[in-house]
Amino acid sequence: MDWIDIILKVIYAVLVVVVTMTIAGYSVMAERKIASWIQGRIGPNRAAIPGISDIPVLGRALVKLGIFQLPADGLKFLFKEEPMPAHVKKIYYVVAPCLSLIPALVTVVVLPFGVYFIDGQANPLVLADVDIGILFILAISSLSVYGIVLGAWAGNSKYPFYGGIRSSAQMISYELAMGMSILPVLMWANGPNGGVGGLGDLTLFNIVTAQQDLWMAFWMPVPAFIYLTALFAETNRLPFDMPETETELVGGFHTEYGGFKFGLYFTAEYAHMVVGSAVFTLLFFGGWQFLPTFGFLPDWVANPWASWGWIGSVVSVIYFLVKMYALMVFFIWVRWTLPRFRYDQVMTIGWKYLIPLALVCIIFYAIFIAAWDTFVTIDNAPAIIDRALP
């Protein structure tokens, strides 16, 4: 690799992390706004930056929309007094919030969030195009629970400890369902009718190209539902926010935290949400593709701007972001709809319903895909976008 390549990758990586962090930060604002709108309130509409918010119409509108709430919150967190309780385990107490944020940012590395074309060949816009993309995401994202458990333990008091224990139990039970629910997707994407990467390829790019005809959410609704439920549990969103149940556990794992350390936990939760919605979009909502072709519509429906060069790439990224944001709004919407599950209900749903259901899905789709391959033989599945094999 040339050193220019390396520098470019570094710039690219910093850019991606900055963008992810910004989206995570602004999703906090979105959460506050949507929460207040659902509850009949108006929400944050005061924070203003002198200069920008003095622009006649636009500035006022931005203030009303609460755009400047993020810097205000960030500065507040930064300048707040940060007490460290005397009874905490100091090193772990400081390390834990970082440990919680890092996995979320690492997973972004393998997320393809767009497509670009070189000589008619589609290439994913991704930091590291590794073959085991989805495995990498599953592996790294499950590490985030260490931040929570370590923070809970370092807090050295009862309620955080309960929160940490709950979090780990919940993570174990839902990680399994999550992993199993995406197996049908991988089977389809790697079948003869699947993407272009070839058999045995776990890249997310492959999975997205396999969805050109039909998004997975349409014909694999049950795995999609299981994955979504598990995603709610993994990101500790309501109705599965067992680790921080305010009513039972004061604040849960972050009871002993304040100031910017709490802010890191907070951002980490939202970063997980961002990455989780991105993965869900890639797996089930056709990634950056415009609309599914359903097998009979012309191919340009899926990616109408493919021939437009870099503009097409930008548009594909925008599609991806729109889908991701829609999912984030759904996350927030559900939060203000459903009450929190009881802890035993959480365990029951995870172990007794989701995991068996996921197993049934695997068996069903295995048989279905095998039958499809055998009887509805598609000779020479048209690989619309040919990808150069190394």
Add this chain to the structure above:
Amino acid sequence: MSKVVERKPLTFFEKTYLPQILGGLRITLKNFFKPKVTLQYPEERPPIPEGYRGVPTLVKDPNGREKCVSCQLCEFVCPPKAIRITPGEIPEVSETAHVEKAPQDFEINMLRCIYCGMCQEVCPEEAIFLQDIYSLVGTSREELVYHKQKLYELGGTLPDEHYKWDKKKEAAERAAAGGHH
């Protein structure tokens, strides 16, 4: 008569909770688009009911004279001892010499005041009123001890039915003219 409610077993779809969840999502979505009901406080003020007991203030009569005669009844009756009056005389040459007395200083410590309204009830001159001022802020303890000038600024002028001092002045003038009274 007790009525026995028969509990029907849940159907399969009800057991999955999905219809209920979707119904809940529909309700929250409806609320999302409803007009908002919150009061935008500093710009919009809530209506204050009649007889609200806000900050105690001193009022002047329609002729612009201070009504308080520094009798100190409010000072004595004030349960938290928030009021302190320094009595003062009105000079002979003054326009309002016929008025009995006036306070040299009148201070209310708003940090102690409990808004009980006893000062208003006890005042024989109807000079102190608890009006509808409710948002009280300050950056120091000293700032929240309201002195005479501040109290008159807050109180303003209220209508007066009796015009006690006018009558007194007329009586004094008649007496000076040699008539009975």
